[in-house]
Amino acid sequence: MSWSPLRTALCLACLALPATAQEPIVDPLAKLDPTSRFQVELILDSARTLGIPDRPLRSTAMLGLSRHANPRTIVAVVRQSFNNMRVAKIALGNSISEDEYAAAASLLNAGVSSATLTQFRREKVAQPLSGALIVLGDLITRHGIPRDEASSTILKMWQEGAGDADFYGLWTRVDRDILSGQSPGIALQNRVREFVPGRAPDNVSPTAPARPPEQPETTSS
Amino acid sequence: MRPEPHAAIIALSVALLAPQGMSAQIASKLEAGALVTGKDGEIPASTMRVSPGIRLDLPLANISANGSAWLEGQQWQIADGTLSASVFTPTWFGVRGELIGNASRAFFDQSIANDQLDAQGRVHFLMKQSGGIWVGGGVARPWRVSVVSHVDVAGAGAWTRFGGAIVSGTFTNFFFTKVAPVGDSASASTSCTDSRSSLPLEELAAEPVSRDVGTVQCRRYSRFSDVEGALHWEHGFFEVSAQTGYRFGTANDVPNDSRRWASASATLWVTNQFAGVVGGGRVPANPSRGLPARNYMNFGVMLAYAPVPRSSVPVAPRVATVRGFEVRQSSPGMERITIRVGGVEAVEVMGDFSDWGTLQMIRRGRDLWELVLPLQRGTHQINIRLDGGPWLPPPGMPIMKDGFSGEVGVLVLP
Numbered sequence: 110m111s112w113s114p115l116r117t118a119l120c121l122a123c124l125a126l127p128a129t130a131q132e133p134i135v136d137p138l139a140k141l142d143p144t145s146r147f148q149v150e151l152i153l154d155s156a157r158t159l160g161i162p163d164r165p166l167r168s169t170a171m172l173g174l175s176r177h178a179n180p181r182t183i184v185a186v187v188r189q190s191f192n193n194m195r196v197a198k199i200a201l202g203n204s205i206s207e208d209e210y211a212a213a214a215s216l217l218n219a220g221v222s223s224a225t226l227t228q229f230r231r232e233k234v235a236q237p238l239s240g241a242l243i244v245l246g247d248l249i250t251r252h253g254i255p256r257d258e259a260s261s262t263i264l265k266m267w268q269e270g271a272g273d274a275d276f277y278g279l280w281t282r283v284d285r286d287i288l289s290g291q292s293p294g295i296a297l298q299n300r301v302r303e304f305v306p307g308r309a310p311d312n313v314s315p316t317a318p319a320r321p322p323e324q325p326e327t328t329s330s
Numbered sequence: 331m332r333p334e335p336h337a338a339i340i341a342l343s344v345a346l347l348a349p350q351g352m353s354a355q356i357a358s359k360l361e362a363g364a365l366v367t368g369k370d371g372e373i374p375a376s377t378m379r380v381s382p383g384i385r386l387d388l389p390l391a392n393i394s395a396n397g398s399a400w401l402e403g404q405q406w407q408i409a410d411g412t413l414s415a416s417v418f419t420p421t422w423f424g425v426r427g428e429l430i431g432n433a434s435r436a437f438f439d440q441s442i443a444n445d446q447l448d449a450q451g452r453v454h455f456l457m458k459q460s461g462g463i464w465v466g467g468g469v470a471r472p473w474r475v476s477v478v479s480h481v482d483v484a485g486a487g488a489w490t491r492f493g494g495a496i497v498s499g500t501f502t503n504f505f506f507t508k509v510a511p512v513g514d515s516a517s518a519s520t521s522c523t524d525s526r527s528s529l530p531l532e533e534l535a536a537e538p539v540s541r542d543v544g545t546v547q548c549r550r551y552s553r554f555s556d557v558e559g560a561l562h563w564e565h566g567f568f569e570v571s572a573q574t575g576y577r578f579g580t581a582n583d584v585p586n587d588s589r590r591w592a593s594a595s596a597t598l599w600v601t602n603q604f605a606g607v608v609g610g611g612r613v614p615a616n617p618s619r620g621l622p623a624r625n626y627m628n629f630g631v632m633l634a635y636a637p638v639p640r641s642s643v644p645v646a647p648r649v650a651t652v653r654g655f656e657v658r659q660s661s662p663g664m665e666r667i668t669i670r671v672g673g674v675e676a677v678e679v680m681g682d683f684s685d686w687g688t689l690q691m692i693r694r695g696r697d698l699w700e701l702v703l704p705l706q707r708g709t710h711q712i713n714i715r716l717d718g719g720p721w722l723p724p725p726g727m728p729i730m731k732d733g734f735s736g737e738v739g740v741l742v743l744p
């Protein structure tokens with residue numbers, strides 16, 4: 110029996126199947142040495158005790174593992190994140206979400222003071238905060254806008270009622286202006302002037318403008 | 331009984347286009363069009379040709395199969411086929427090892443058809459993402475040709491980016507023993523026999539008879555070296571590839587029609603999976619396979635979920651720019667991540683949603699990569715990687731410092 114091209118194609122297709130199979134679930138923290146893992150577990154336990162979400166901290170440890178960071182570095186970064194989240198909890202209150210914890214911790218890591226963070230303490234529980242914190246962190250870390258200037262600008266917008274969509278829309282326009290050659294500080298000030306409190310924002314998020322659901326791939330009738 | 335390949339060719343072509351939804355690791359293409367070939371002094375012949383290709387990519391290995399068939403009279407004739415496999419070592423301080431194995435069949439006409447197995451080892455030295463060099467060697471074993479030994483191959487190459495193009499240069503040395511007429515006296519012979527007698531020529535020399543030199547054949551060492559340069563340039567929907575080369579060696583080993591050659595092809599992508607192709611040039615003889623030098627011209631169309639690279643020299647990551655990154659809801663609870671980036675062979679994504687484990691994206695077109703994931707509302711941290719390069723935040727989203735001297739993108743799902 111001769112070896113046909115069709116069989117070759119089928120064999121290649123079969124070879125591909127194992128690559129898509131599920132891999133066994135293993136706790137990634139098991140890759141840490143026992144001492145470092147114990148220290149990370151202690152930090153996670155402390156976070157849970159204080160009512161701080163441990164998922165972002167665990168995620169930080171896993172990120173360090175994926176970066177092949179030194180175990181000591183991983184423990185130090187997780188500990189620093191935990192400390193930042195404790196500060197964030199004190200500054201922003203108990204009602205902040207997991208996303209807001211992560212954004213606030215990152216902001217503190219970028220050099221924003223806890224006093225500045227405290228100004229974002231909301232009076233209305235429903236007022237979103239993560240968009241303001243995320244965009245503020247990006248403006249400082251990526252675009253190098255001075256911390257005080259960026260903080261006061263974003264804080265003013267937030268106090269005027271800007272929501273997450275307003276901040277992501279602002280970020281998109283500022284980013285575009287910077288790419289076209291404007292100085293980051295000027296781009297920020299120009300775009301902030303366009304913000305009108307109470308007006309519906311143009312965009313909802315930087316990567317998913319309208320998020321319409323796609324047509325289902327298969328239909329059942 | 332002569333095989334009837336047309337059904338198999340059609341089935342293979344359909345099979346190559348079908349598996350895209352099955353696995354992220356399969357890429358395939360199908361070229362179809364007219365091919366005009368001709369040797370020096372002969373009238374060119376034209377025919378219809380179909381060339382399917384498929385490649386399976388694994389993290390440290392890839393397997394590919396390519397072939398072509400042309401229409402001869404009323405029947406499809408398989409022209410050639412190659413099954414290749416490469417295994418890579420991880421890159422360590424910019425050094426990467428590669429083992430390559432090929433099994434191929436060449437069919438030029440009814441009188442020239444042969445098979446070959448070859449294996450090569452290479453060591454690649456990568457200079458960040460801007461270029462690299464490699465050295466290597468291997469052996470090949472052809473059958474049904476005048477080459478009676480294995481073919482030793484040794485070579486080196488270098489590649490770099492030059493503007494928007496990838497430029498590569500290779501030097502390859504071939505060394506083998508072939509059966510040649512006694513008149514081929516330029517190279518040292520190992521032994522000669524008279525085709526009318528089974529005795530070695532040394533014993534026949536004692537006999538007081540004259541011999542016809544045309545009946546005497548000798549085993550002779552043959553050696554030649556190829557220097558080849560290649561260029562690949564992409565701009566938007568347009569691609570150009572060109573190569574030229576020169577062959578060093580004695581006149582007995584390198585006929586005049588194979589001293590120098592050049593060829594080029596241009597591809598215009600109409601959609602992500604449909605392109606027009608035109609090309610032409612000169613191909614040198616392949617003495618180890620018994621294939622003659624020839625001129626060719628081809629034009630046709632390419633149906634491609636992914637073009638199979640023609641050159642394996644740039645195995646290192648290329649610098650590519652992500653032109654688009656988008657996340658849209660695929661179904662309730664499921665998000666479809668789409669990345670548009672050309673000129674890469676692998677796109678990976680990781681984030682807090684995968685516990686920072688690597689997820690390979692599925693190629694859906696020439697520059698389109700997709701992955702459907704269960705993602706919850708809220709913010710996610712995410713990074714992408716092209717061709718094993720550094721992990722970077724996707725474009726069009728805010729970033730955060732990650733505490734490990736890197737950055738992550740902040741994906742917001744409202």
